[in-house]
Amino acid sequence: MNKEISTSVSAVKREDVMKIINAFRDQPGALIPLLQAVQREYGYVPKEAVDLIADELGMFPVDIYGVLTFYAQFYLEPRGRHTIRVCEGTACYIMGGKDILDRLKTDLGVEESKTTADGRFYLETVACLGCCGMAPAMMIDEDFYGNCTVGQLDEILKKYE
Numbered sequence: 001m002n003k004e005i006s007t008s009v010s011a012v013k014r015e016d017v018m019k020i021i022n023a024f025r026d027q028p029g030a031l032i033p034l035l036q037a038v039q040r041e042y043g044y045v046p047k048e049a050v051d052l053i054a055d056e057l058g059m060f061p062v063d064i065y066g067v068l069t070f071y072a073q074f075y076l077e078p079r080g081r082h083t084i085r086v087c088e089g090t091a092c093y094i095m096g097g098k099d100i101l102d103r104l105k106t107d108l109g110v111e112e113s114k115t116t117a118d119g120r121f122y123l124e125t126v127a128c129l130g131c132c133g134m135a136p137a138m139m140i141d142e143d144f145y146g147n148c149t150v151g152q153l154d155e156i157l158k159k160y161e
């Protein structure tokens with residue numbers, strides 16, 4: 001494979017990506033956990049990391065992009081440090097989810113599927129978080145918030161820097 005690719009990773013710290021690759025090397029079926037680990041490190045899967053993984057594992061980048069684009073969990077662009085997922089399913093919508101979303105957009109100055117100017121939050125909507133009995137619901141990173149009110153948002157957002 002192209003050795004030049006393996007020396008071109010600088011912005012994303014080649015050694016860090018290599019550490020992750022080595023942790024999963026030779027494990028059958030480890031590509032997805034490997035990509036998840038890269039995403040945990042950077043918040044997305046950088047192109048340089050894809051090239052290095054392909055180089056090290058003897059794969060073509062296109063095959064890795066096939067995996068990345070198949071699974072919604074992976075991001076190919078930088079995102080805010082924290083991801084806010086506002087549910088816009090029917091139950092949440094009826095219970096005020098749209099107000100939550102509108103308030104977040106206004107307060108954070110950001111549209112859906114965008115990152116705030118300070119890089120703090122990425123805002124997105126999801127179809128259903130699976131907790132419709134606690135509508136309206138949202139998540140920030142791995143934290144779930146049910147029965148949300150607009151009035152709680154300031155306090156909730158303060159927890160995430």
Ligand code: FES
Binds near residue numbers: 089093
């Ligand atoms: S509709 Fe919002 S959690 Fe199901």
